[in-house]
Amino acid sequence: MHCDSNASGVNATESVTYRAVEKVMTNGSKDPKQVLTARDVAQLMGVSTSMISRAFNPEASISPTMRKRIMEASAALGYRPNVIARSLSTRSSKIVAIIVGTLENPFYAQVLEKLSRELQLAGYQSLLFSLAPGQDVDSQLPFLVQYNVDAVVIVSASISSGIANDWTRSGRKVILFNRTLPDASIPSVCCDNFTGAKLAVDHFVERGRRRLAFAAGRRDTSTNAERELGFISRLAELGKPFAAKADNPHCSFQDGYNAALKLAAHKPDAIFFANDVMALGGIEAIRKELGLNVPDDIAVIGFDDIPMAAWPTYSLTTIRQPLDAMVESAVDLVSDQSGVDELRVVHPVQLVERASTKATSDEKVP
Amino acid sequence: MHCDSNASGVNATESVTYRAVEKVMTNGSKDPKQVLTARDVAQLMGVSTSMISRAFNPEASISPTMRKRIMEASAALGYRPNVIARSLSTRSSKIVAIIVGTLENPFYAQVLEKLSRELQLAGYQSLLFSLAPGQDVDSQLPFLVQYNVDAVVIVSASISSGIANDWTRSGRKVILFNRTLPDASIPSVCCDNFTGAKLAVDHFVERGRRRLAFAAGRRDTSTNAERELGFISRLAELGKPFAAKADNPHCSFQDGYNAALKLAAHKPDAIFFANDVMALGGIEAIRKELGLNVPDDIAVIGFDDIPMAAWPTYSLTTIRQPLDAMVESAVDLVSDQSGVDELRVVHPVQLVERASTKATSDEKVP
C-alpha cells in the first residue's frame, strides 16, 4: 500500500475534505446504501482501522495527535462508527428497551417522552415496546434478547417476577418505573405513593370532609396498592370512618366515571382517585350524571398531576409525581453510575391544591 | 470436541430438550450475558451454522425436514437469531426509527402507540426519537445512520426537504406521517385535511352559523396549511365572509385558549380549530373567560378526534382522522409491499357530530 501523499499528515484539512467528497461519491454510486466505514477512513488516512476504532473509544490507548487527526477527518468525511457493528463485538448495544402499556393516560406519554429524551442525552437510544391491552411483558422478552439491549425499563404493566429475575441474572439490567415487585431484588424508581395518599386524606380532613371514598385502580399494580394502603391506614390513624371503595379494571377515564357513580351510593363528600385520568372521569360523572357540584358536594383529589389536571374546567387538586427526578433516577440506573446499592429509589411527592378541593365555605365553582 | 452421540439426529425431541437445558446452564455459568448462538445449536445438532441460518430464512434452500428439525430444536432450546448480528451482513436491521415531536397532544401519543404496535406485528421494532421543542429532525440523522435503520417515519415536525432527499437517495426509506413536503418525492400518508376543513365549514353553515373563524396551528406544517386552505376556499365557494383567523405557535391547549380570546374580538358564532387540543382550550376560554356558551353563542369544531373530544364536558364535534387506516398505510410503505408508485396516500376523513355544534334551536347545554 503506497497510498501516496496523505500519510505525511499535512495539516491542510482542505485536501482531506476534498478526498472525502470524492470517496463518498465513488462509494455511493457503487452501492447506494453503503456509507463510509472505518476502513474507508483508515485507507484515506493511511492508518489501520484499529486506530479509527480507538480514536472513538475514550479509554483506548492512542496518541492525542492521532486522535485529533482522525476525529477531524471523520468529521469532514461524515464518518460515524456503526453502532450495530460495534455492539456485536462489545456486546453492548447502547439501546435500552422501554416497555409501556397504553399511552392513553397522558402521564405515561409524558414518562415515555422524557425518558427517551434523557436516555438519548445519556448516549442511549430507546427501542419502544408498547403492549396491547392484556399483553404480557414476558411476551416481549424474546425480542429483547434478539436485539441485545443493554437495559429494559418497564413502565407500568405487571411483570412476573420469575422472568424478571431470569433476565437480571442474565446480565442485563431491568428497571421498573412507577412499579415495584414485592420479593424480587429488581431496581425500581417510584414516587412515595403511600405518603401521597396520606397527604390526600389529610387535605380532605383539614377541609372538613367526613365521608371519604377511594376509587382504586388496577388490582395488580403496586402503585395502586400503595395508594390504597396509604389512604386506608391514614384514615385509621385519624380514627375516621372509611366511606367506600370501588375497584376498576383499567384506570381509565371511563373507569373513573363509573367509579364515581358506584361510590355515589355511599354519599361521600370526598373522593380520592387512584390517578388523574380517573379523577377527571369522576368529575364528569359527578357533574353530568349526578348533577352535583365539585367541590361543594364532593371534593376530588387525583394522582400524577398530568397537564389536564390544571385545565380550568377540572382544576384538579392532585398529588404530583416528580417526573423529572424520577426519570433522572431511571437514567442513572440504566447507565449504572450510581452504585447498585440503592435498589429502590423513592421520590417524595407533593400535593398541588386546586379548585377541586376548595374549602366548602369558599366560593362556589359554577 | 468429540461432541458424543447426538450427531445421529435421533428424532427423540425429548433428549434434545434435555440437552438444551444442560447447554444453557453450562453456557450461562461461563458468561452470564451469553445466550445461545447459532453455533451452539449447530453443534448440538451436528450440522453447520449455515443450516441454522437457512432454517430461519424463508428464501433459503434447505430441505423441509431439516428446517423442521432445526426449528423444533431452536424452539426447545430457546434460540433466536441475533438480529444485530444478522443486520450486519444483511444490512437490514429490521428496525425503523419513529421521530415524533412532543407527545403532549394525545393524538400523537395514539399515533405512536399504534404505529409501533403495527410495526412490530410486521416484524419491525421501533427506535424512538422524540424531539425536544425546537429541535430539528435533521439533528437526529447522524444517529439514524449509526443504527442503520431500515426506514424512518417522521411524525409531525418539519423536515428540510434537502436532507430528506439525501436520505431517501441513500437507499433508506423515509415516510412522512401526517405531513407532506411540497416538492420532494417523499412518500407520505395523510388524511384529507382539505376536505375535512370543507366539511367543517359546511356543517357550520348548515346549522345557520354566519361568522366563521379559524384558529390556525403552526405555520410550518403542511397539515395546518391544508386545513386552512380548505376552510378559506370553501367559504369563498359559498360566498360567505371570513370572520377572522388567529395563528398559533404550538398547537397546544394554551394556544387554543389564547386563540379563542383573540378571535372573540371579531364576534364569531363558530370557530374551527386546527386540532382538537386547541379546540378544547378554546372551549375553556369561551366558557370561563368569555362567559359564553358552547354551542349557543359559539359553535366549535376540532380536528383529529382524540379520545377527550368525546368527554361529556366538551363533547366536541370534530373531523376524525382514520388513524388505523393511516397507520396501516405507513406500515405498508415501510415494508414496501405496496409498489412505490403510490407516493402520497391520502385517507378520507369523516365529521363526527357532537354537542359542540348542536343547532342553535336545539337544547341548551348548561
Add this chain to the structure above:
DNA sequence: ATTGTTATTGCAAGCGGTTGCAATTCGGGT
C-alpha cells in the same frame, strides 16, 4: 551510542449471522 521503558500502532482473530460456490447426497432413468 546503547539499552531499557513506555507510549503508539498494526495484526489478526473474533462478535453472530449470511451467502456464493463447491462438494456431497439423493433419486431416477436406462
Add this chain to the structure above:
DNA sequence: ACCCGAATTGCAACCGCTTGCAATAACAAT
C-alpha cells in the same frame, strides 16, 4: 449397477468494529 442433474449441505469469506498481543517508535537514562 451406473451416470446425470437437481436438491442439500458445508466451507469460508465476509459485514464493520473491537481488542489482546506483538511489533515498532519514541524518548530518557546511563
